[in-house]
Amino acid sequence: MPLRPDTVIENATIITGDPNRPYASRVGLWNGVILGVDDDLDTLDEPAHVIDAAGATLLPGFNDVHAHSVWFGQTLMEADLGACRTSEEVYRALGERVKDAGAEWVIASNFHPLALQDGPLRIDRLDDIGDGRPVVIKHNSGHALTVSSEALRRAGIALDHPDQPDGGEIRVDEHGRPTGLLDENAMRPVQALLQPESETLITRALDLATSRYVSEGLTSVTDAGIAGGWIGHSPREFGAYQTARDKRLLSTRMQTMITIDALHDVAGAPEDATVRSLSAGVRTGVGDEWLQIGPAKIFTDGSLIGSTAAMSQDYHHCTHHRGYFQGDPELMRDHALEAAAGGWSLAMHAIGDAAVDYAVDVIGEARRRFGVPRMPHRIEHGGVVRDDQLAAIAGVDAVLVPQPRFIAEFGDAMIDKLGPDRSLLSYPGQRVLDAGVVLPGSSDRPVAGGAPLSVIQAFVERCTESGQDYGPADRITAAQAVHAYTVGSAQATGWAGRKGQIIPGQLADLVVLGQDPTDPGTDPSEIADIPVLATVVGGETVFGDEHWTTLSPAHKETLL
Known part of the structure; x- marks a missing residue:
């Protein structure tokens, strides 16, 4: 019949x-x-x-293979500083939030520090606005917070000559007093006060985020880091995803990366390999077409805009500063390889070219020792990627996941950080395809705008916010960009042949x-x-x- x-x-x-x-x-x-x-x-x-x-x-x-869905959903609930172009506008927005907020904390999102035209925020002004309540401002990069003195005090950070953490920095003034700016791992004491976040809050954020996604044509999204580290929201975060699905609050198909911090040693038989995984040996691939566990997310370095990404040469106009790795490289390698031994694909955040070298090396070793992964190993971002590195990425059969929307929103600042020559190697497009490497579609939302058609336009135009060309040789056609956001994304996430066509x-x-x-x-x-x-x-x-x-x-x- x-x-x-x-x-x-x-x-x-x-x-x-x-x-x-x-x-x-x-x-x-x-x-x-x-x-x-x-x-x-x-x-x-x-x-x-x-x-x-x-x-x-x-x-x-459309399939966005690198976004932060809970974080994005929360930005739809918090004070939005995305349009602020002066510190006074920030202070006014925070003041309005204080009037409306019944919560103990004053929290704002989407802060663009480089967009301020009248200088950086002052901690004393944040203290006045908070009026005894802690103020936390989330930078759009995700790699920094600006906070008030009360937030520092509650986090146990000294207000005079604080001890500096490994893999991060508490910015201080000429007298050794914190300015309120916390980079990378320095954020963790403040985040620890706000987490774990409740299942109710996380599911509400997912409802808001995925409702926005489908209005833009997104049908699949990968959340690039949950359940641990500075990017996670709760050790139970995947459980909250399951609850959201059970309650029909997920409008899109979701894949989640588990941060390496959330994995731990899992005992096995004496003849078994030493592995880092979730309890019961849960690993990459668990789930179905609606909700699935993806790779393990590993942060090797920091942010290009924050000058914390690990470079092989000094930042432009910045003598003797090349950024840094977020942890001890050997320990990060050990943890990554133990995860790979436990059946995890690796998704390694690497923005600077020194970090890209490191990620290629670790992925190559994982592939040699443990074979072809359940879904492709990945290198996230690629803020600076040389041609020899693209060849090496192809050689280890990894995927590079750049975000062209960064160019449209932060390109002028990135040129300033990298200089005109290195910016030609930044967030590649055509060179990825020429090297035979899979090119997917991604946004890193809410770091940058995530509507797929706007990212496709950025793939094609590669122009900064002021109209400067940004690596024009890496422009691709609209057809290639659509292919990236559909077929390429399916390949990158292990769903080739099941979605994307x-x-x-x-x-x-x-x-x-x-x-x-x-x-x-x-x-x-x-x-x-x-x-x-x-x-x-x-x-x-x-x-x-x-x-x-x-x-x-x-x-x-x-x-x-």
Whole structure:
């Protein structure tokens, strides 16, 4: 008996991601998967529903392989400093938050310190605004906090000549008094006062974040670090993800990286390898197409904007400073290899080229000793990547995960940090493809804007916020950028062949756009403004026009 599709979408411009049949005009969905396109459907029964797309463009659902979903969701609940361009604007925003907040802490997000036009924040002003309550300002980079004296006091940080932590810095003035700026590991004492965060807060953040995701065409997202370290929110964070899924609060498919800090020694038989894992030996790959554990996240260095990323040469205009590693390199190596021995893929944060060298070396050793991983090993970011390093990344069959949106938002500051020559090696695009390395789509949201079409535009334009070219040789086409956000992302996350293309048997995850971003007539500067008309996850419309769930063969209407 012929199969009856749940839904057929017709009269569409479908970009399939299939090199054997790159375009189609209709697609059939059944039970959450794709049945086929065009003439594949001719032998099937009449569908339960038909949607006339009226010429709209259908793509595989976008897949962001590096974002921070709980953190992003929290920014939607906290004071938003993203638009502040002067310290006075920051103080006013915090003052308004103090009036509205009933909580003990005053917390703000999306702070861009380099955007301030009238100098840095002053701790005494934060103390006045807090009026006895601790003030915590989260920098958009995620690698720094600016806090009040009360926050320092509660965290046990001395207000005069404080002891400096390994892998971080408590910034002080000329008298040795803290300015309130905490870099990298120096954040941890303050974070320890706010964590673990409750399951209720985490699930609320995930609800807010994934609701935003689907409005932008995202159907899959990887959370790049949960359950431990300075990036985690609770040791029970994956459990909160499960609760969110059980309560139908996850609008997108989610993969989570577990930070290396959350792994621990797990005993085995005498003949077994020494491994670092979760209890019971839980490791990369556990889960299903809706919620899965991905790689182990390892922070090797810091931030480019904060000048804490580990470089092989001094920062531009900064003598004798090359950044630093976040921990002892040998200990980090041991932990990474023990995780790999326990079946974990590795996702190594490496922004500076010295950190990239280190990550390639560790991944190469892991692959030699423990074989092909469950899903690809990865290097996150690549703020500076030389051509020889790209060849080495290809040689160990790893994935590089750059964020082109950084260029559009922070490119001027990055050129200042790197100088004109090294900026040509920063956050590569075309060079990744030329080296034969998988290029996925990612944003690092909320560090930078995460709407996929805006990231695709940044892939194509590679212009800074002031309009400077930024490594123009690494520009890619809109078609290549769409491929990265769909096919490339599926490959990077271990889902090649199951998602990322509109072909029979793959998951029925789609985004419907009002214009084809890959059309030669589309102005690259307008890609981010293309409307998202609908988003479908597993055959179910989770965002968009209500007709997607109501049309039938006897009552056809158009989407537009």
